Amino acid sequence: MPAEAKADSKNARPAPGASTPARSGAAPTRPHPMSHPASPPLTERQEARRRRILHASAQLASRGGFDAVQMREVAESSQVALGTLYRYFPSKVHLLVATMQDQLEHMHGTLRKKPPAGDTAAERVAETLMRAFRALQREPHLADAMVRALTFADRSVSPEVDQVSRQTTVIILDAMGLDDPTPAQLSAVRVIEHTWHSALITWLSGRASIAQVKIDIETVCRLIDLMDPSEG
Numbered sequence: 722m723p724a725e726a727k728a729d730s731k732n733a734r735p736a737p738g739a740s741t742p743a744r745s746g747a748a749p750t751r752p753h754p755m756s757h758p759a760s761p762p763l764t765e766r767q768e769a770r771r772r773r774i775l776h777a778s779a780q781l782a783s784r785g786g787f788d789a790v791q792m793r794e795v796a797e798s799s800q801v802a803l804g805t806l807y808r809y810f811p812s813k814v815h816l817l818v819a820t821m822q823d824q825l826e827h828m829h830g831t832l833r834k835k836p837p838a839g840d841t842a843a844e845r846v847a848e849t850l851m852r853a854f855r856a857l858q859r860e861p862h863l864a865d866a867m868v869r870a871l872t873f874a875d876r877s878v879s880p881e882v883d884q885v886s887r888q889t890t891v892i893i894l895d896a897m898g899l900d901d902p903t904p905a906q907l908s909a910v911r912v913i914e915h916t917w918h919s920a921l922i923t924w925l926s927g928r929a930s931i932a933q934v935k936i937d938i939e940t941v942c943r944l945i946d947l948m949d950p951s952e953g
Contacts, residue, residue: 771809773799778820782866790817790866811877817870818881824867825888828853832892842897847942849896850917851935857921858931865925871918889914897945909944916941 763771777798781790790813796806810816837848857864874882893910894902902910920937923929929937 770799770801770805774801774806774809774816775820775823778816779824779863782817782820783860783863786862787817787866787869789862792816814870814873814875815878815881817867818874818878818885820863821867821871822881822884822888824857824863825853825885825892828856829888829892829895831856833895837896841946842899843939843942843945845896845898846893846913846945847939849892850913850938850942853892854917854921854924854934854938858924861925864921868918868921868925872922886914889917903948905948906945909948912944913941 774795777795778790781794781798792806792813793803795816796803799806801809810819832849832852837845837852839845839848871882871885890907890910893913894900897906899906916937920929920934924931924934
């Protein structure tokens with residue numbers, strides 16, 4: 722892990738509106754994939770500030786990848802004090818994982834405007850994930866920065882990582898046309914998420930072509946057709 726990522730993670734402070742890890746000895750809770758973490762809503766001013774920060778993060782990452790995202794430069798670009806930035810995002814890893822969730826949210830909005838046209842749920846999910854993949858492909862430095870942040874994320878970044886997972890789940894379930902998935906269907910969705918993430922990593926590292934990624938995504942999406950809604 723890069724020195725800045727380690728130092729930032731070590732000095733992490735709770736961000737405004739973010740959930741906090743459970744105290745030692747307390748029973749951990751896992752929210753439903755479709756739910757959102759309980760946290761105080763941001764004010765309009767706070768939300769605008771957060772949007773500026775995420776935009777600055779994405780812009781810097783698009784230009785130079787993970788190493789280009791320096792917290793001081795993000796603060797200057799988004800016109801917030803450095804201390805304020807750390808209150809929102811305790812480390813660069815927190816920030817870039819949140820940036821990925823934000824990018825996925827934008828993708829979801831685009832996908833809803835033009836839904837996938839496949840005849841089966843498996844075809845629709847495969848088309849959806851490949852469209853999301855190609856969107857990331859157009860910004861390889863940004864994609865690499867966000868994926869590296871997910872890889873570096875430790876337990877302190879769990880709330881942000883969970884947000885990414887929830888957003889990905891919602892995108893897949895939307896393509897499937899499901900509002901109330903069975904446990905078996907959710908299990909299939911998790912496997913699809915893992916495969917999509919792994920495919921993204923192997924492509925970014927130059928170990929897989931776009932054609933191979935497409936084959937892997939289409940193959941794993943066939944799990945959807947194997948899930949009997951009456952089971953689970």
